[in-house]
Amino acid sequence: MAIEDEILSDITDSQNTEVSDHAKEYLSVLNPEQYEAVVHEGSPLLILAGAGSGKTRVITTKIAYLIGEKGVNPHSILAVTFTKKAAAEMHERAIALEPREETRQVMIRTFHSFGAWFLRVYAESVGVDPNFTVYDDEDVISLIQKLDLDFHEQEKKSRKRLNESGDKMTKKEAAVYARKISLAKDYCLRPDSEDLLERSEFLEPQDFKDVYAAYENRLRAIGNVDFGDLIMLPVLSLRENKNLRDKIRKRFRYIMVDEYQDTNLAQFELLKALCDFDETDKTEHTYVCVVGDDDQSIYKFRGAEVEHILKFKDDFPNTDLIRLERNYRSTPEILKLADNVVANNQNRLGKTLRAERGSGKTPVLAFLPNQDDEVHFCADLVQKTHAMGVSYSDWAILYRTNAQSMGFESEFVRKKIPYIIVGSLKFFEREEVKDIVAWLELLANHKNEIAFHRIINKPARGIGNKTQDSIVVCAQNEWQTTGENGGETQNFEKNDIIAACCYMTGRLSGKSKSEVAKFAELIEEIESLFEEDTTAGGELAGQVLSENADSSDELKKRESKKTLAELIEAIAKKSGLAQYYEDRDKEEHTFRVENIQELANSAVPYPLARQGLLDFLDNIQLDRTLSNQDEDVAEDAVTLITLHNTKGLEFNRVVMTGMEEGVFPRNGDDEEEMEEERRLCYVGITRAKNELYLTSCAVRRMYGHIEYMKCSPFLLEMGTEGVKAIGQLPSRYRGSSFYQGDYGERGLSHPDFGTDEIQKKYYRGAKIYHDDYGYGIIANTTVNDDGEYAITVSFENSGIKRFLPKYQESSLMIVKD
DNA sequence: AGTGCAACTCTTTTT
């Protein structure tokens, strides 16, 4: 330690002459490795940063340092992160370190958001519609299903249908293609790529390549993109288009990538394409710095490969390596468990995290009878500590699958414990929200077929499938028409569905004629709200604005006029959707109209203009997980979150739930998957700063059946040494050296009741009230092998249940006569 | 076109 300190002062001394006092301040808080990483320049840099080792600080300080001390133009710095939240945080911290106006200009985005920016600004060069919107999974599936129809029409029913069954593709079939197409794009493989079929996952279904190709054609024709395109299209066009490549490389001279271990092949290729390493002039190459931790790679299923970290130095010659191994986040007790687990992985670079913090509480492992007890246990922990002054936001409940959140939610509602769920996409998947968004998408891009189908007949206007199809087919064919009034010939863009509606009005008859005409008028009416902005139309007028307009600041400057919220309200009202959902709300006791209003509220920062519309759509499509919580941030609440979503976050107190084989890890057979799950476990443990709790249930209800669970192998890997076990130990732990705690200890969730008191309180014959089961009588009491006091309760309406009262005191209430 | 019932599948994880 002393030697390192000396080195540090050595380095800082030598730099002092060049560095401003301001910089000295923020550099002085860095440890030697962090310092080295911040001031590093020249060759590519790979930072292996363990959990909690201050990597965000390194990146933000590096940005501040480049701008403030090295005179680098902020405009030429690009930082890529994994989530919008991380990007926003990084931006803020960089500005705080180097508080001048230009710092705002640093581009800090997620890979996908960067891709969206790129595609909009260079739409023409890339060959995409500048008004594209991004299809989500559901839209992609719908589009694949519609492909069937297209082929049918085009080939005059003679061609063999695309899917194997010969019928219209079912949603499920389409979903298989959708998943594989998305995976192919993660690998940067096009339908005509030679190596497409070299990967075994694309051999099935047999016609995958054809469907992929047809899908791509259709997607381009209707001017939209999917998630994969946001990465793949920039890569392909940068490879092919030297002008574009030169332009972009001239702009971004400093590129930093966070969470590098989770980049997939396409993202890796994008990074390579952005950097001028392979060009002739080697003296003036892009400065690249990537930060990652191989032990935290948890997105293999999305095409991420740990190997990219190893591969990095092959593609970026002369790479320097810096390791950050000092952990400032967690207590040594917590860190030890994390290390015990991840040490079982074969495929890792290997590093030892050293705890900088002093000793803390022993992590607690709770063996519980079933998941109801697990839910109660968590609620108790939170409630009891809250009574002692611990804030709700100290707590995070972690689980493997989203489905597990339900039990916690209902219990927390019942107990009035405030909580936020991170990462649930529910809001944007709601029917009413998707309807309004479909309207917005169709306004942004008249070719958006999927959005058209969604809204044309909702509420029912009497425009059925046949009419809809005829409009789409009409739009697909190159056509001309004479304006009905004047007689001059008009040319409409191919696939423009709105134009097709107008045209078809002259061709249909009866009810559908008048209704389609009305619908076309409705669109026109709503679109007229944009009038002041006509020049922006399909042109690249938004280019300048969107260069840096990631979010609020830029947008707020333009909020002088009307906002997008107005557009949303107009849509809801004029389309009849507001009325429609109002009626349904009354009938079904739902709050759909409120959700629409919430969507409108979230659109307030965006101006009522084409560019505002596109920005808004980008934002909700690329950031669906986070945007619905913006209002509640200030509130003190427990965090419910999947393990995957915890990446980059930290909490004072963490409960990892469902530590059972089959739940976590979900699949114990495949050794590779097992290693990934193990890393996920490592990530979970290292989120905790001060206290860690693990829960494991003996019995769990899964798809309606009762399953007897084995405890997670990760618990065994953690060892028994540094863990305090409570509850009934599974047989495999009998006779182990576990330090078995009791519930009396202060700071734990359970009150200071000794066994005696518990026994006195829950006597045989006592009347009980339980939130879930109602009233009952204690029919029997026993003491089990571990000396735990158990009661059997006979409920009036819920049968006979057995409890261990000391775990469940809060839900087992004694009714006094 | 809209309703109602039967028969599924589903549990990874996300931009």
Added chain:
DNA sequence: GAGTTGCACT
């Protein structure tokens, strides 16, 4: 067990 999908009937 729940939520969703597809089919048949009105």
